Amino acid sequence: MNIFKQFTKSLYSPKDIALFRFQGIGKTILYVFLLTLLSVIPTVTYFSMTMVNGLEAAQSTINDEIPSFVIENGSLSSEQTEPVEIHENDFSIIFDSTGKIQQDDLKTVDNGIALLQKDFIVVTGGTLDAYSYSMFTDLVITKDDFIKFLDTLDSLLAIIIPIFIIVIYIFSSGIKFIEVSILAAIGLVLRSMTQRNLQYRQLWRMAAYSVTLPTIFFTIMEAIQTGVPNGFLLNWFVSILVLFLAIREIPKPKNK
Template identity: 65%
Template sequence: MNIFKQLIKSLYSPKDIALFRFQGIGKTILYIFFLTLIAIIPNVSYFSSAIINGIEATQNTINEGIPEFEISNGELTSDQAEPITMEQDNFTIIFDSTGDITLDELEVSNGLALLKNDFVLVAGGNIDTYSYSLFTDMILTKKDISSLVKSMESLLPIILPILVLTIYIFTAGIKFLEVTILALFGLVLKNIMNLKLQYRHMWRMAAYSVTLPTIFFTIMAALQTPVPNGFLINWFVSTIILYLALKEIPKPKTN
């Protein structure tokens, strides 16, 4: 059975998941990498789009919409008396040297903010914050930032693949850890159910048991729809599927 059929079968058939325990470990590892690749598509898409649109919007906004400013001693200073908010191509740029806007008050899906003490990048609702205190030995001006943004734009063909690869490797590591923990819990279940299985069998079955929640959360990410208690739902569904797969395994005959 090819990897695509395995993906479909793993969405609804605990019986097939139980049969997958006999396949080679290499194919199971390949399946986890394949599942990881599917899982990161929405986040990578939004992240890449946000970076590309953000750099272009930032370049235009810095040159035309933001006053002269300076970042020194961990603070942003300018002559602007109130915050500035600009929208361009579904990308929001906020400039606030007054300190009126805090991190908790940012409500944007994609954008960046130059706040009093922090630089904030928002991609697909995920917020990354960088304190200006990292540049205590430097003085940055509007001209410096504009030059930096222009340099980043020219490096995008190099930066984006590296970022995507980093996200993929990190996510794959998390997925392997998830499968390993689920397989350990599966050992407890198989002992309770009196099944003669080894850890290698449990690990293979666990790899396919995470398929349904992974695809579900991938779809939710593509729709940009948050799922309350997603962590608990993920583990609950994976465990139930693994349990149903274990029930499909015949118990050893007793004399």
Template identity: 60%
Template structure:
């Protein structure tokens, strides 16, 4: 059975997932990468679109609306006493050299560029990218320098966006493998409960397919920009139930 048929079956049929415990580990790993790729499509699209739109917004704001500032020794300095917030269409630009705004306040933001006292942040599609001013070493940056940097950055978006999406994909794949490995450990407890003769390598394969339904559900919710309350708990609960039903489909050894 090819990977696409397995994907469809894994959405609704624990009985069809059960035989996958015998397939090669390479095919299962390939399936995990395929599932991860599907899961990051909405966030990658939103992130890329927001980045392209945001570059135009911040370039215009640096020229016309932001106060004069200087970045030196890893710190931004200006004459403002309170943070300045600029709303442009669906984008928000936060300028704060006072240290009032912190990263935690940005975690719930959407489509935001924040130039803070020690770092710059870009938030889009549920992804947060940061840049520390200390990375520019002893260089001194002013408004004019930032305009030049932004113009260069804008011209390189065709290269930068795929690289950022690749990093997002690798990070998401790592988390997915960790999730599956932990769920496979839970599978060992289930196999004792259900008295089924399988080993960890089997439960790992089964866990990889058991996470399909919750993964696709949250992918759809991301595409609709809908926040699911207690999403992490729901994700683990659904994956656990599916794995339980899958292991339950495995024939038990006959008792002598």
């Protein structure tokens, strides 16, 4: 059975998952890499689109709507007396040299950048990364310098995005292999409960296919940007349940 048929069978057939325990370990490892690749598609797609669209919006907005400013001695200063907030295409640009806006005020921002009085902040998917101007105490940065930086960043996107994709894929693959290994260890307990004769390496193969259903479910939820309450617990519950049903499909050893 080829790997794509195995993928389809793993979505609904514990009986077939039980049969996969006899296949080579190399094919199972390849399957885990394929499953991980499918699971990261929404993440890398969303990030790439956010980077491209956000950078275009930032270049246009900062050039036309943000006042002249200078970052010097760890602080942002300008003649602007009120914060400037611009929201366009699900991307926010916030400029505040007055100190009225703090990091905690950016919790409602999903994607964007903020030039605050003491920090430069990047928000991606609701995750906030702050960089203090005090790290550049020996530099004087003006609006023109910042625009040139954005232009340089735009020209490097063709390199930055593929590197990000590779890093995310490698990291996600490592997490997936750890998940499968833990699930296989839980399978040892299920094996004892159901009185089946299984070795850890067989349980590992079965566990690799048992995570298919929850992985695809959460991939779809991420693709449509829908949160799942108690997603961590739900993921493990479904994985353990599928593995348990697969173990139940294996005949009990005959009594001598």
